[in-house]
């Protein structure tokens with residue numbers, strides 16, 4: 669697994685978005701060194717949702733073949749990659765919401 673974090677610069681600090689619990693401790697350690705914030709996103713439906721159209725369906729994912737195929741738009745990819753993409757998106761959404769709170 670490469671590039672598990674995305675760093676976003678908000679105001680005067682870097683924010684790290686993570687899509688894996690496994691890396692959380694390492695990230696928190698790194699974050700404490702750099703005075704950054706680590707966000708962990710709950711992995712709900714992340715391997716069932718189309719990253720292209722947002723359609724959620726259990727049958728979108730073929731666990732045996734590790735293949736994701738959206739029943740709505742036909743988007744295809746590796747199922748774990750889909751999960752990572754969706755978690756990543758959720759993380760970015762969280763950051764956006766959080767950054768608005770900070771701005772107000």
Ligand SMILES: [Zn+2]
Pocket residue numbers: 718719720721722723738739740741742743
């Ligand atoms: Zn779709």
